[in-house]
Amino acid sequence: MTLELKNVAKRVGTDTHIFATNLTLATKGFNILLGATNAGKTTLIKLMTGLERPTSGEIWFDGKNVTGVSAQRRNVSLVHQFFVNYPNMSVYENIASPLRVARIRGPEIERRVGETAELLRLTPMLRRRPSELSGGQQQRTALARAIVKDSALVLLDEPLANLDYKLREELRDELPRLFEDRGTIVVYATSEPSEALLLGGHTATLHEGRITQFGATAAAYRAPPDLATARVFSDPPINAAAVVKQGGEVALNADVRWPAVGAIANAPDGEYTVGVRPHFVAPAQQSESAVGLDGRVLVTELSGSESVAHFELGDQTWVAQSHGVQAYEIGEMHRFFVDVSRCLYFGADGALVTAAAA
Amino acid sequence: MNKTENQRAWFFVAPVLVLVAFNALIPLMTVVNYSVQETFGNNVFFWQGVGWFEQLLHSERFQAALGRQIVFTAIILAIEIPLGVAIALTMPRKGPWVSVCLVLMALPLLIPWNVVGAMWNIFALPEIGLLGRAINALGIDYNMTQQPLAAWFTTILMDVWHWTSLVVLLAYAGLISIPDAYYQAAEIDGARPWAVFRYIQLPKMKQVLTIAILLRFIDSFMIYTEPFVLTGGGPGNATTFLSIDLVKVALGQFDLGPAAAMSLIYFIMTLLASWVFYTVMTKNDAR
Structure with a gap:
């Protein structure tokens, strides 16, 4: 039926x-x-x-x-x-x-x-x-x-x-x-x-x-x-930021860059939007491939056994979600780690960059 | 925690006490004072006890006025409440016509009581009034200044015209506060219009209807200005309701003692009926 x-x-x-x-x-x-x-x-x-x-x-x-x-x-x-x-x-x-x-x-x-x-x-x-x-x-x-x-x-x-x-x-x-x-x-x-x-x-x-x-x-x-769907299907909201792919690297800004792995590896150089779900932004380094982001902690919330931190990175606000109760100091700098293998990349039209498309 | 005790609270309570004393307690006690005394003027009073009350309750004139009052109020409630609900049900729930309907409904409520009485007086005159001429033209002998039945008919029609709107507005407010979800649920269940009214609209309107019935009861039980202007309580005593009778006793004959006793009985009856009614209507909610 x-x-x-x-x-x-x-x-x-x-x-x-x-x-x-x-x-x-x-x-x-x-x-x-x-x-x-x-x-x-x-x-x-x-x-x-x-x-x-x-x-x-x-x-x-x-x-x-x-x-x-x-x-x-x-x-x-x-x-x-x-x-x-x-x-x-x-x-x-x-x-x-x-x-x-x-x-x-x-x-x-x-x-x-x-x-x-x-x-x-x-x-x-x-x-x-x-x-x-x-x-x-x-x-x-x-x-x-x-x-x-x-x-x-x-x-x-x-x-x-x-x-x-x-x-x-x-x-x-x-x-x-x-x-x-x-x-x-x-x-x-x-x-x-x-x-x-x-x-x-x-x-x-x-x-x-x-x-x-x-x-x-x-x-x-x-x-x-696409990015709109990722936003609908993510809570806390997915982190989205403009990045530039050049050669084998993806650059968020002058200081933060990481190797282009996964679907993005074969995509042509240019401007993309990276989408990172908050639980792939960790307060501590968990893998070798993780990239550090230094952000100023703005707001922290506890929901159940999850800690959520909103932090400022340049003119953007990012969200990190992790298990357990994390001790963040509001207003202090903290280094967060992004698991780059879990990053989603969206093209200029908002569509997901897939390995097949590249 | 330290609890500080002082008398400052009295500053906040005192204005209310003074207000209540001047607008309710003192006038009421003055009436109580008159009701147990007899006076022949010159501020000379004689103790009368409950004499006036006994005399009043046994008086045929009072009983007749009370009887007329009860019948009048019963007829008013029996017409205005169902009619008001029926009109409210036919009003649109949304759209440009809502405000048009609301203004039309509110119009009669904005007209002062004595103007309503004067309007209907002229309206119903058999020689020149539109209503009077029309009814007579139909071949029905109608003259409200001479026929008790015609006087009653006109008085009731006037009250229905003047006050049904209040019931309509209250019932309408109750109706539009029902979420669409209820109607959708009924539609999916396949409920007929009568079932929607009986099991959704009526229960959801219950509280505003309680208020509507209470207001219409109190108002019609104490009605004075409109019938006074319309019929003056006549022909004969046909439309002499309690308050009209009371004014005749108090101001026409200046019998302060009996008038005071009558006022008190009248007041207690209204209060008691309202209380009983309200208790019965809200009993189910409290349980």
């Missing part, structure tokens, strides 16, 4: 929200839509549900053209970033509501609601109203409403964005298990690269209404096709 978007585009007035898009989604693993706010994730999801019609192009589902079919006839479920439940129904009635609309028999409803509630650990809360639940439980209820329908297509639009850190982690770990072996196409929109990496599956990166890349999540992460 597949969901296919064929040249689907969406324009509102003179604004183009989604440029002509081709995408084929399958049932295996999560399909992640990764993009910043306003990149078009929600529009794309609305098009997939049938809440909105594409301006041009066709949507095919399970071998049938469903472009003009309304949302309620498409057998889809949608979970929003906000916790959307019917406010004056109990949790039980909320979960049962899609089944009641579908005119399913009483005992069958009871069985399916019971099963789903058990799966989402909502059984003790079935008699309560949504307003009496915590945020996490409210979102579980919304998820239960989506799951109980046994839809062929489930769309999750930033479902964890409004939850606090602990609940988000907990629910994120559960999500893949919930949809395992259901034969459902799951689409998961998020603005956080880390979520995409944790959930695995396939990732489509969205940038300003275009899908810039689609593929297995890990592969997509390793080889972004």
